[in-house]
Amino acid sequence: MSHRNARLTVHGRRILVERVLAGRPVAHVAAEMGISRPTAHKWVRRWRAEGDAGLLDRSSRPHTTPHRTPAVVEGEVCRLRTARKLGPARIGPARIGPARIGPARIGPVLGLPASTVHRILVRHGLNRLAFLDRPTGRVIRRYEHARPGELVHVDIKKLGNVPDGGGWRVVGRAAGEANRQATTDSRKSSKPVIGYSYVHSAVDDHSRLAYSEVLPDERQHTAAGFWQRANAFFAAHGITVQRVLTDNDSCCKARLFTRTLAADGITHKKIRPYRPQTNGKVERFNRTLLDEWAYQRPYTSDHERREAFTDWIDWYNYHRPHTGISGHTPASCVNNLPEQHT
Template identity: 50%
Template sequence: MPHANAPLSPTGRLRLARCVVEDGWPLRRAAERFSVSVTTARRWAERYRAQGRAGMVERSSRPATCPHRTSRHRERRVVGLRVKRRWGPARIAYHLGMPPSTVHKILTRYQCLRLSWTDPATGAPVRAQRRKVRHYEHEAPGDLVHVDIKKLGRIPDGGGHKVHGRQRGKRNSGATRPGYWHIHNAVDDHSRLAYSELLPDERQETASAFWARANAYFAAAGSL
């Protein structure tokens, strides 16, 4: 992707290169016409001669060689210690005399799973099985909807005893007790789309009416 401040897009580079290579423009004239340096004009003209239209795109900035890159032999030692001894990056780095960040990058590059995602005895991946137990992830919307009710105490206007003290808070006891709110929640298992209502109780009739409205909401959203 070209830099945000790049004076030439791939199309502009192609036009510049064709002016130089096909139309015979001098490099300085082409550079002035497209508001770039002579060096830039020369670069795109040479790439056009060598590669044609395909040479007008950006090349990777990654160097062709990296003399300080960790050798394959050492990378295999890192992965071997991880698989055989089940050591973490810090311990492997101490054993091999390497920076822990380098060891972590090697393990990530070779797609080594985290130790917490593998079985302690066999080293086999178990993260997927644990996720099925801890998290509900059905394949399609509407396969499963979780319904729950949370009861919360009503706080009077101006706050309760935690704001005004116990003596003033006692005025809410007895006949003047505010009571509770019952938050009815429904969450689609796959999409995690949620529907909630604040209702005065959790009776059968109230819960049934809530589910009817929740079902209509999910159906309108395409989750059922």
């Protein structure tokens, strides 16, 4: 990519070459295009040597870096970062300084400036402790499947129901308790039991397109029925699901759920126990769901919250820019573009 002050793009360089080949003096063409004669000669010379490939931008990185830190020292910096987790220091209740406090702790151990350590960590992708898996010290690998449907993440989020009239956060503890008493006849140890809702979600790994429903339980028949509707939703968007990744909940481990997937030729994969990061895309969707819908504002009833969910999931899929896919909407990464949605 050309720098911001560049006079010529690749298209402009091609025009330059065409005018020179037409027999016009290089000096005249350079003046017309607002560049110097040496620059014009450079692009003509590169085109004659390499063809159109010579008109592309080249890296400004030097061929050799004689003063670069030796590989052995860089390896020791990385070892200290991954093994000892030397990161931001704290003095009192607040963190001091920017993210370079981590390099400031590693530098004195090896006799290196903090700035040098910081460049080494950036070079190896270790400049933030969030990039590392804390127990093992390994760099967390980010992945994205190449096509929609290659992998769909499925998970269930449990939410407490909202009593009619609002909970204690909306109307206060006394009124909130009265609303709980009036909403349900179920009791446990003389206390009203409002119960829970279960948000079943399926998120496509490539496009982040999501299908989600608020259901009354997380039993195997409920989960199997949810997947059938989710699969129909993805099929309507031109997505053929090949694999489904779930955690180890009892409903997902049930034979009925696996048979439901197998009936459509879908492979069922389960994450390793106690490793929810593997199912990270739907876990991140759950966090967005809580922030932007479930706890976005106080609701006066569970019915009101469920009605808001329908609009929110539509906005998420078709109108909300997603930073994980370069600011695009999930629907724009599949066949059904946002402009086609009504």
